[in-house]
Amino acid sequence: MMRYNFQQNETGAFGLISRYTQDKVFNQISHILSRIPGRITPKALKRILRIAEGLDRDREYSHEIEGLRRAIEGDHPYLRFFDLIGKKSLPCREKLFRNFFINAVFNGNKIREDFYRRHRISRPFFFVISPTMNCNLRCLGCYAGNYPRKENLSREVIDRILEDARAMGIYFVTVSGGEPFCRKDILDLFRTHHDIYFQVFTNGTLIDSDLASEISRLGNIAPVISCEGFEEETDHRRGKGTFRRICEAMDNLREAGVIFGFSTVPAAYNYSTLLNEAYYEFLVEKGALFGWLFQYIPIGARPEPKLMLTANQRLTLYDKVRAVRNAYPLFIADFWNDGPYVDGCLAAGRTGRGYFHVNCDGDVEPCVFVHFAVDNIHRIYERGGHLWDALDSEFFRTIRAGQPWNSNHHMPCMVIDNPHCLRNAVEATHPYPTHEGAETLISDPALSSHLDRYSEALACLWTERDVSACHMETVPPEPSTWMKACTETTNSIS
Numbered sequence: 001m002m003r004y005n006f007q008q009n010e011t012g013a014f015g016l017i018s019r020y021t022q023d024k025v026f027n028q029i030s031h032i033l034s035r036i037p038g039r040i041t042p043k044a045l046k047r048i049l050r051i052a053e054g055l056d057r058d059r060e061y062s063h064e065i066e067g068l069r070r071a072i073e074g075d076h077p078y079l080r081f082f083d084l085i086g087k088k089s090l091p092c093r094e095k096l097f098r099n100f101f102i103n104a105v106f107n108g109n110k111i112r113e114d115f116y117r118r119h120r121i122s123r124p125f126f127f128v129i130s131p132t133m134n135c136n137l138r139c140l141g142c143y144a145g146n147y148p149r150k151e152n153l154s155r156e157v158i159d160r161i162l163e164d165a166r167a168m169g170i171y172f173v174t175v176s177g178g179e180p181f182c183r184k185d186i187l188d189l190f191r192t193h194h195d196i197y198f199q200v201f202t203n204g205t206l207i208d209s210d211l212a213s214e215i216s217r218l219g220n221i222a223p224v225i226s227c228e229g230f231e232e233e234t235d236h237r238r239g240k241g242t243f244r245r246i247c248e249a250m251d252n253l254r255e256a257g258v259i260f261g262f263s264t265v266p267a268a269y270n271y272s273t274l275l276n277e278a279y280y281e282f283l284v285e286k287g288a289l290f291g292w293l294f295q296y297i298p299i300g301a302r303p304e305p306k307l308m309l310t311a312n313q314r315l316t317l318y319d320k321v322r323a324v325r326n327a328y329p330l331f332i333a334d335f336w337n338d339g340p341y342v343d344g345c346l347a348a349g350r351t352g353r354g355y356f357h358v359n360c361d362g363d364v365e366p367c368v369f370v371h372f373a374v375d376n377i378h379r380i381y382e383r384g385g386h387l388w389d390a391l392d393s394e395f396f397r398t399i400r401a402g403q404p405w406n407s408n409h410h411m412p413c414m415v416i417d418n419p420h421c422l423r424n425a426v427e428a429t430h431p432y433p434t435h436e437g438a439e440t441l442i443s444d445p446a447l448s449s450h451l452d453r454y455s456e457a458l459a460c461l462w463t464e465r466d467v468s469a470c471h472m473e474t475v476p477p478e479p480s481t482w483m484k485a486c487t488e489t490t491n492s493i494s
């Protein structure tokens with residue numbers, strides 16, 4: 001068996017699982033995943049399952065492990081995901097395993113528990129940081145478009161934030177913006193914090209073959225490329241020529257062996273494309289392994305309620321996403337509709353799967369869609385505090401105390417599904433709006449009544465369904481034509 005050596009990690013996080021054990025586990029998994037071309041056998045997958053069970057001594061991730069077991073038993077199409085991971089570059093595979101699964105998931109969980117015992121503050125799994133709002137595009141309805149574009153977090157402050165994150169047990173960080181690759185020091189940041197796994201939301205237009213190769217060499221970055229459908233929808237929202245450029249970016253990343261995903265904003269203008277399986281086939285063939293759907297929500301200085309999906313459309317898309325998951329090796333996270341997987345709203349650094357957002361100006365927001373804050377990281381550091389102090393504000397505590405906002409986790413959101421809850425939290429704790437016009441969400445009566453009507457309509461539709469029927473789709477239907485063709489091709493290679 002080929003053996004790999006790891007760099008020493010100076011943070012001490014690995015003390016929880018010995019280096020010897022980690023190397024042994026990684027070598028086993030890497031050996032399994034490197035058996036390409038060809039499909040990974042159910043026997044090999046069961047070995048991965050046993051390894052995961054061994055690491056999850058506290059059964060914190062038993063639900064996820066059980067989902068994987070059922071998937072193996074049902075020969076679910078998304079198991080092909082493991083074949084695809086095996087084709088990625090060694091640093092990308094190594095960092096996915098070491099940074100994400102070991103540091104963020106398993107060891108991170110223990111650090112988070114220790115952190116809680118010491119500080120008695122909520123312990124989220126991750127956070128989003130927007131190091132810059134500069135961007136080379138001007139997209140229609142961009143939630144970030146109202147922040148001042150010249151604001152940047154200094155490198156010194158970002159380093160300090162990431163140090164605090166480690167102390168909190170957070171080793172999974174999402175980078176948003178703005179366009180992160182507009183920052184000249186962004187690769188150096190990822191290089192310096194090589195024990196953290198970064199998911200980077202990007203418009204993709206700056207990812208040429210050189211940048212893709214460097215991302216592949218570093219391994220701890222999973223780019224998520226914004227794509228609104230095919231050429232017509234993408235260029236409509238993001239500007240002419242953007243679709244062609246992101247196709248090139250995906251080709252560059254695939255050829256460099258990078259693990260990457262896509263992000264799509266379902267809205268009125270691309271709804272019909274998102275119901276068409278050709279879109280998901282395109283993404284899989286481009287090499288995306290996972291993706292996010294963030295439905296358009298009317299926030300910012302110029303909210304456009306007419307761009308939102310209707311309640312009916314949201315449920316139709318809900319069904320479509322579940323069908324796609326059963327047919328393609330593509331992990332799609334349907335941000336609002338997937339509330340049941342994470343027990344509802346994640347905002348304000350909720351313990352468990354929760355998160356928060358540090359924006360480019362240093363304001364600490366409950367989530368990327370809630371543009372209110374009471375704390376700013378610069379003020380916190382000026383008084384000698386830490387990142388986690390922001391989790392203990394009355395604003396954040398009020399939000400966490402109200403979660404989940406209702407018993408139907410398919411309607412988790414305090415912005416669009418339970419708008420009165422956000423209004424109440426703002427009224428009770430008086431946060432400041434983090435950019436001009438952010439308060440519109442609360443203060444504009446027409447917008448408030450639109451969201452009230454929307455959420456009532458959605459609640460009515462859900463009462464007609466069995467809301468408790470929310471679980472992983474692990475029993476596959478007949479494989480799609482695409483899946484059959486793929487399997488035949490892979491078998492013929494092996």
Ligand code: SF4
Pocket residue numbers: 344345346347366367368369370412413414415416
């Ligand atoms: S407020 Fe809405 S968007 Fe933000 S974490 Fe909660 S459910 Fe998600």
